[in-house]
Amino acid sequence: MSASYVLLGLLARGPMHGYELKHAYDQRLPRAKPLAFGQVYSTLGRLERDGLVTQAGQDQAGGPERTTFAITGEGRAALEAWLSDVEAPAPYVTSALLSKVVVALLVADPARATEYLSAQQQAHTTRMRELTRLKSDQDLTVGDHIAVDYALTHLDADLRWLQSALHRVADLHREVRS
Amino acid sequence: MSPILTARDVTKTFGVQPALRGVDLDLHEGEIVAVRGRSGCGKSTLLHCLSGIIRPDGGQVHFRGERLDDTGEAHRSELRRTRFGVLLQHGHLVAELTAAENVALPLLLGGGSRRAALAAAATWLGRLGVAEAAEQIPGRLSGGQSQRVALARAMVTQPEVLFADEPTGALDSLAGELVMQLLTRVAREQGTAVVVVTHDATIAAYAERELVLRDGAVDPTGLGVAVGTGA
Numbered sequence: 001m002s003a004s005y006v007l008l009g010l011l012a013r014g015p016m017h018g019y020e021l022k023h024a025y026d027q028r029l030p031r032a033k034p035l036a037f038g039q040v041y042s043t044l045g046r047l048e049r050d051g052l053v054t055q056a057g058q059d060q061a062g063g064p065e066r067t068t069f070a071i072t073g074e075g076r077a078a079l080e081a082w083l084s085d086v087e088a089p090a091p092y093v094t095s096a097l098l099s100k101v102v103v104a105l106l107v108a109d110p111a112r113a114t115e116y117l118s119a120q121q122q123a124h125t126t127r128m129r130e131l132t133r134l135k136s137d138q139d140l141t142v143g144d145h146i147a148v149d150y151a152l153t154h155l156d157a158d159l160r161w162l163q164s165a166l167h168r169v170a171d172l173h174r175e176v177r178s
Numbered sequence: 179m180s181p182i183l184t185a186r187d188v189t190k191t192f193g194v195q196p197a198l199r200g201v202d203l204d205l206h207e208g209e210i211v212a213v214r215g216r217s218g219c220g221k222s223t224l225l226h227c228l229s230g231i232i233r234p235d236g237g238q239v240h241f242r243g244e245r246l247d248d249t250g251e252a253h254r255s256e257l258r259r260t261r262f263g264v265l266l267q268h269g270h271l272v273a274e275l276t277a278a279e280n281v282a283l284p285l286l287l288g289g290g291s292r293r294a295a296l297a298a299a300a301t302w303l304g305r306l307g308v309a310e311a312a313e314q315i316p317g318r319l320s321g322g323q324s325q326r327v328a329l330a331r332a333m334v335t336q337p338e339v340l341f342a343d344e345p346t347g348a349l350d351s352l353a354g355e356l357v358m359q360l361l362t363r364v365a366r367e368q369g370t371a372v373v374v375v376t377h378d379a380t381i382a383a384y385a386e387r388e389l390v391l392r393d394g395a396v397d398p399t400g401l402g403v404a405v406g407t408g409a
Contacts, residue, residue, distance in 0.1 A: 110405050118399040125400070128383040136359050136384075152380060159379045163216075166403045173406035 003035055004043050008052060008071055008079045015056045017066035018044060031147035044069055052078050097158060105169050121162065128155050181206050182371060183228060183339055188237035188247075190223050190394075197223040198234065199394040205339065210362060210372040212385035215402045220394040221375045222343055228373060229262055229341045230254030241339075259284055263337035263370070265361075267347040269328030271316040277303060277327045278312040284335050302330035306360050322353030326360065333364055340365055342374040346381055358384045 003025075010016065010024045022040045047053040052075035056068045071079070097120070104113040131152050135145065181204035190198040197220045205211055205228075213221045226232045227239060230246050231254075239246040241261075246254060258264060271280045281299035286292065303309050306326045311319055319327065325345065332340055345361065346354030362384050365372045374385060382388050390397045392404070399405075 105405075114399050114401070114405040117405060118401055121400050125379065125383070125388070128379060129386075132380070132383040135355070136362065152383075156380050163401075163403070166401060166405060169406045170403050 003039065004047060004052075005079060005082045007040070007043055007047065008075050008082075011053060011069060011071040012076065012079060015068045015070040017059050017068045019066060021069075027141070028143050029147065030141070030144050031151065047075065051075075101162060101165060105165065117162065117166070121159065124155050124159055128152060128159075131155075179206060182242050183373075184238075184240045185224070185228060186238045186240075188224070188227055188234045188239060190220075190227060190232070190234050192223075196394050198227065200237065201391070201394070201396055203228070203389060203396075205371050205373060208366065208369045208371055209387075210365060210374065210385045212382035212388040213373060213375045213391065214377065214379070214382050214388050215391035215397070216377060219391040219402065221377075221391050223394075224391065225341050225343050225373060225375050229264060229339075230257055231264075259287060260335060261338050263332030263335065263340040265325075265328055265332045265340065265342040265345045267344040269316070269324045269331075271324060271328060271331070273316055276313050276315055277308065277319065277323075280316070280327060281330045281334050284331060288335070298334055299330065302334050303327065305364060306330050307356075320353070321349050322356060325349060325353075325357045329357065329361055329364075333368065333370070336368055337370055340370050340372045342372060344376055345374065346376075346378075351380075354381070 006025060006029065007021055010021055010028070016024065018037070018040045021044070022035065022037055025035050025040070044053060048055070048069070052072060053069045054072050056070035059066045059068050100120070101117065104116050108116070131148050134140065135148050135152075140148070183203075183205040185201055185203040188198050188201045189196070199220075201220070201224055203211075203224070213224060215221050223232070227234045227247070230239075230249075234247050237247070241257065246257070271277070272283065275283070278296055278299045281302055282292070282295035285295035285298060290298075300309070300312060303312050306329055308323050308326045308330070311323050311327060316324055316327070325348075329345075332342075340361070342361065346357050349357060358381060361372070361374075364370075372385070374381065376382050388400070390400045390402045392402050
């Protein structure tokens with residue numbers, strides 16, 4: 001759903017055709033789930049149908065003819081409304097990681113739980129190393145940095161939460177034994 | 179390739195409290211290793227044993243084949259000045275000296291000329307992006323600048339091993355990121371091996387591998403805590 005608003009946000013800076021929009025999207029959100037060309041055109045079709053963008057001419061700079069799109073007044077209003085709408089913090093946690101860790105701690109025997117949790121921690125750590133190496137790359141754009149930070153911070157939060165969970169269970173065991 | 183620094187079955191007890199219980203570590207040339215674990219797990223004690231700041235009660239530490247754990251303080255101190263670099267959480271810069279003089283200090287203590295030492299200091303401050311701080315005393319520097327000056331001081335002797343204990347612990351995340359990026363970059367450029375002690379996974383992620391300690395021993399699960407279950 002937010003892809004429509006990202007395209008509106010890109011068009012707010014000036015008219016573009018679909019091909020340019022796809023590249024601008026990839027550049028601004030380099031680590032987001034990729035947006036296929038087909039999706040760009042279908043999204044533009046919907047935005048046009050809803051009066052949020054309009055065709056603003058044809059562009060044929062040395063290639064095939066392409067339709068240029070511009071944001072409408074209604075489109076700007078919709079974009080403004082979306083930006084003003086605070087994202088509700090999720091009321092429930094829905095994560096496969098949470099479910100697996102809880103099940104491992106509640107159901108599995110300690111050796112099996114350790115095996116899974118250790119492998120999970122290792123997978124997170126490996127991904128964090130890869131992202132950290134990317135961050136040290138001199139050519140990273142600000143968009144890249146922001147996206148990598150987002151991923152790293154979330155992985156770090158997972159690990160911190162995992163540590164707290166393990167310590168809570170370990171404390172509980174100590175209490176039960178004493 | 180054989181490791182340049184090894185620890186074998188290293189133990190250390192403070193009073194009746196065991197801090198290290200038989201730790202093994204191999205550090206290879208130019209390698210960056212993180213030592214991680216919750217507070218009190220023995221990670222700083224391990225760093226102190228590896229760098230010769232303290233002597234372990236048992237086990238052995240070798241640096242390039244030379245045994246460190248049974249040599250006297252004078253020799254260990256000489257090694258720390260010439261072949262090791264140390265970076266702590268708070269830079270511990272000398273308050274009365276300028277940043278440039280702080281960085282030049284290890285070279286001056288080694289008998290180098292003042293002119294050459296200050297020239298090397300200027301080069302390092304430039305490499306770490308704090309050239310403008312050269313004539314400032316530490317009290318006038320930001321936390322991030324202080325740590326970069328302390329890093330310059332640790333690297334000015336071109337050490338073979340850099341020991342860093344929570345090097346970004348007192349910094350905000352962006353200043354910490356800059357210090358870690360510079361630290362790993364200059365270590366790689368110089369071929370310096372690094373042991374970085376941290377409780378922070380985002381800092382450990384700068385290393386190529388990590389050693390997790392639990393209650394003074396290496397935890398092969400990497401979790402740093404015994405897993406109990408509610409079953």
